[in-house]
Amino acid sequence: MNKPSFRKSTVGRKVLAAVTGMILMAFIVVHLAGNLTLFIPDDGALFNSYAHHLEKMGPLLYAAEFALIVAFLIHIVMAVSVRKSQLDARPERYAVYASKGGPSKQTLSSRSMLVTGILLLLFIPLHVWMFKFNQAQAMPMVDVNGEQVKDLYLVVLTAFKMPQKAVAYVAVMLMLGLHLRHGFWSSFQSLGALAPKWVPAFYSAGLVIAILLAGGFIVMPLYLWQFGPDPETLRAAVATIGL
Numbered sequence: 028m029n030k031p032s033f034r035k036s037t038v039g040r041k042v043l044a045a046v047t048g049m050i051l052m053a054f055i056v057v058h059l060a061g062n063l064t065l066f067i068p069d070d071g072a073l074f075n076s077y078a079h080h081l082e083k084m085g086p087l088l089y090a091a092e093f094a095l096i097v098a099f100l101i102h103i104v105m106a107v108s109v110r111k112s113q114l115d116a117r118p119e120r121y122a123v124y125a126s127k128g129g130p131s132k133q134t135l136s137s138r139s140m141l142v143t144g145i146l147l148l149l150f151i152p153l154h155v156w157m158f159k160f161n162q163a164q165a166m167p168m169v170d171v172n173g174e175q176v177k178d179l180y181l182v183v184l185t186a187f188k189m190p191q192k193a194v195a196y197v198a199v200m201l202m203l204g205l206h207l208r209h210g211f212w213s214s215f216q217s218l219g220a221l222a223p224k225w226v227p228a229f230y231s232a233g234l235v236i237a238i239l240l241a242g243g244f245i246v247m248p249l250y251l252w253q254f255g256p257d258p259e260t261l262r263a264a265v266a267t268i269g270l
C-alpha cells in the first residue's frame with residue numbers, strides 16, 4: 028500500500044497547522060507590540076511614525092504580507108482537514124464533554140477552535156479593509172518630524188470612539204484569546220516537542236499567552252474609546268499650539 032504524502036498524512040497536516048499557527052502567533056506578537064504605541068499620550072506621533080516606517084519597507088513588507096497570507100491559508104486548510112478527519116473517525120458526539128486531563132485537554136477553548144477560527148477568518152479581511160484599504164474618505168495626513176505621513180492614529184481613534192466598533196473588537200479579541208489558549212499548547216503537542224513532564228507548563232503558558240495577547244488587544248479599543256482625545260478637535264488643537 029502506498030504511504031500518504033507528508034501533506035496528506037494526519038501527522039503532516041497537524042505539523043503544517045502547528046507551524047503556520049506559530050507564524051501567525053509571531054505576527055500577532057509583533058502587531059501587538061507596534062500597536063502598544065497607541066497608548067502613548069502623544070496624539071499618535073509614535074504610532075503614525077511606526078506605521079510609516081513599516082510602509083517604507085516596501086518590497087520587504089510585501090514579502091512578509093505574502094508569507095502571512097500563505098501561512099494563513101495553509102493554517103485554515105490543514106486545521107479544518109485535521110478536524111474533519113477526527114470527526115469522520117469518531118462520528119458520534121460525546122453526550123457530555125469533560126476534560127480527560129492528560130494530553131487531550133478537552134476545554135471550551137479546544138472545542139470552539141473551529142467557531143473561533145471562522146470568526147477570526149471573517150474579522151481579518153474586515154479589519155484590514157477598515158484600517159488599511161478603506162478609501163471611502165481620503166486618508167488623512169499629518170506632519171511627523173517634518174514629513175507628511177498617513178494619520179492612521181486618527182483613523183483608529185475615530186473607529187474606536189464608536190461604541191459599537193469598540194465593543195465588537197472586544198468580542199472578537201475574546202475569540203482570539205480562546206483560539207490562542209488552545210492553539211499555543213496544541214501546536215507544541217502536534218510537533219511532538221513536549222516530553223510529558225513539560226505538558227503542564229506549556230498548557231499553563233498557553234493561558235498566560237492568551238491573556239496577555241488578547242488582553243493587550245482588548246484594552247486598546249476600550250482605552251481609546253474612554254480616554255482617547257476627541258478626534259474632531261485633535262488635529263485642530265495640534266495646529267493651534269503649532270506642533
Ligand code: HEM
Nearest residue numbers: 058062078081092154155158159179183196203244247248
Ligand atoms: C485592537 C486591536 C487592533 C488594532 C488597533 C489594529 C490595528 C491595525 C492597523 C492600524 C492596521 C493597518 C496598518 C497599516 O496599514 O500599516 C492593521 C493591519 C492588520 N491587522 Fe490589526 N489591529 C488590531 C488587532 C488585530 C488582530 C487581533 C489581528 C489578527 C488576528 C490583526 C491582523 C491584522 C492584519 C493581518 C493586518 C494587515 C497587515 C499588513 O497588511 O501589513 N489585527 N491593524
